[in-house]
Amino acid sequence: MKTKVLAIDDSRTIRNLLAATLEEAGFEYVSAVDGREGVDMYDDVAPDVVITDINMPNLDGFGVIEELRGTDINSKVPILVLTTESAPEMKARARNAGATGWITKPFDDASLIFALKRVTGAAA
Amino acid sequence: MSGSIQDTFFEECEELLEATDEGLSAIEGGDHDPEVVNAVFRAVHSIKGGAGAFGLDELVAFAHRFETVFDEVRANRMELDEPLIQLLLRSCDHLYNLVAVARDGGETDQAHHNMLIEALDKYIPEEEEDLTFEPMGLGGPMDVSAIDIPQAPTEETYQIHFRPLKDMYSTGNEPIFLFQALQEMGELTIVLDDSELPGFDGMDPEESYLSWNLTLVTTEARATVEAVFEFVEGLCELSIEGAGDADADAAALAALEAAFGGAPAAESPPIVEPAAMVEETPPAPFEQPAPAPTPEVKPDASGSKPAAPKAENSKTEQRGPNPTLRVDLERVDRLINAVGELIINHSMLAQQIANLDVADVRDVETELEGFKNLARDIQEGVMSIRAQPVKPLFQRMARIVREASSATGKSCKLVTEGENTEVDKTVIERLADPLTHILRNAVDHGIEKPEDREGTNKDKVGEIRLTASHRSGSVCIEVKDDGAGVNRPRVKQIAIEKGLIPENAELTDAEIDNLLFAPGFSTAKEVSNLSGRGVGMDVVKNAVTGLGGRINISSSPGKGSTFTIILPLTLAVMDGMVVSVADQTMVVPITSIVETMRGNDDMINNLGADGTLLSIRGSFVPICDVAGALGLEKKDDQPPGVYLLVETETGQRSALAVDDIHDQRQVVIKSLDGVCGEIAGVAAATILGDGKIAMILDPESILAASPAVGAFDTERRMSNAS
Structure with missing residues (x-):
């Protein structure tokens, strides 16, 4: 069964890049355009891993992590933060909220897949 | 990287730039809503993010500066005063340029670029002046192969001790996946150490008791092995031993740390000493313990989400924009063509039925009427797909005014109204140049210099008002300035x-x-x-008439001028009057016809050799014989039957003489471009119900070509002059 990725990013460009990269690597890809939509979709999508941006309208990445981790049943699903931010305090905040890992934009395909494998064990 | 994704990026850039522009303009106008500030920040941030993915370094660097300055504003560390707003607006304009250069090629104006960078840098606080933001392209931060460390070509054996702290489990990290990643690198032996596991009674379900000793035989470099544990750094005790001497390890570690953007290498504890990891590590990025999941949530049965987010959610749905679908323009145009054919098809069908020698066709005609209405509905629906709000165009014009003002040393502001008025996409595109010209002209020639304005009790800042509105089936675009007005004696x-x-x-x-x-x-x-780039306002007029529109100017000395552009809603279909001229069927656009009337001899007055005047209710208008103007052979014995009273842009009336009027109907405009070049007096062609082709006339150019009207004009001027 394919590993299902829920990508939350307000940039259409990034969503398209992720879709191309992930689908080619054999992942199933679902996307949301902002944090609110991502959290709302979460239960229906039931992803194996979440990739989220930080700077987004309606609900930012920290909010996404907090809400997803706030429900105990979900706490095992890895959440990767994908953002141009690289400030240590941002990372600390994300980790405190329960982020699994941090990928800095711009990302390259190989490292993204590598990171996804490490957090999901995907055989992609 | 796929070109289409890059296309998406440029499309998105346009939208993001519009959002930036809009936000900045709102802020300029006194809107200090934090959400507006945030929206601008996000937009520029997204441009930077996308540009980085495509290695557009110049764009990334500039967007980064913009973002850094704006972040200061966002965090309320810097006041958004007038000079800064102006700088940001100009920087936004420059972002447009950089995006255009990235998309279409060409050169960036380096002097301007450097000037803006210098200006922006002044706003960047010292400690944040780390502008070495490097777009990493394919050598991204996670690309371990890119890290310059001694590669181990031969097999090495690593001894790894790994003991997760309990916080690791609350971040969604899972040891088994890490082991799987290691397994893919070579031969892995896993030994579980459960010696710390307490008895069942003493067990805390959220505590971490297990640790592992792993032996990995691999050809991969040490950095690659270490990279597997990147996300759990600070959340576990970890030691990796073997392979490579100490110096190489340190170098690899430093490279790794630097690449991952973690804590500075010098401050980091060496991974080889597990104790240090736990006890001495300075607060590194991901180090603070994550809050343990609250047990209270768990019994909350079905695992449903808390109520609060749901409530918020419904609010979001209300304020969110309408869902949209992006469609290729080509597909829409195919549909428009098909609808055009449908309308023609309807006409043909109607004609066929009328020609049938059947006694009772009433039922068929009723159904046909329904068909016609449906076709019209479909046509309107399709047209509305092509229709777009003029807002982006107007936003571009705000930039034009800004640029023109700074180039001429005048201060002007552009006020826009009716930005949501929707106009056909092609019309919007082809309106950009004439509108640019009119606005530059308004700044350059219309608005007075600030010192002159003060002398006339006007606000020092000139105002140019750009308005769009729908007016009886047409679109009206108005440019009104409060400048000096047309200098008539000079003109x-x-x-x-x-x-x-x-x-x-x-x-x-x-x-x-x-x-x-x-x-x-x-x-x-x-x-x-x-404004004077070798073209005059005549070019503007040609562009507007080329769109099937009209342009007018009205001016009041000392108070300003107003340019009014009237355009058809669509370029594909129009209402026309079907007439016959010298045995040919032709179509005259309804919009240009003021009145129609049957002629009789009493109404015609001869004026010299070839001029005739039509007298209507006590006034005279020149008659233009359409057949003559088009060079068609006319039967002598047939008197002109019908006059179409038309009004030109200057407000002057003329009467077009045609043989007869047949019908008034919607016709599909078919361009003659590339078929038979430009014919004076003919705007385009259409296909009629009987399948015949009919020319669509352009009254304006027929009149210009008509000797009679010209003669009348001169005559009148001469007589008035005396």
């Missing part, structure tokens, strides 16, 4: 000097104003590099 003098009008011509104010549109007219004493 007239120039027109005489250039031989556009006779020296003794007596013109109305409106006629003088409209001289601005005459070919070869330009009032600038010297060609200014702003």
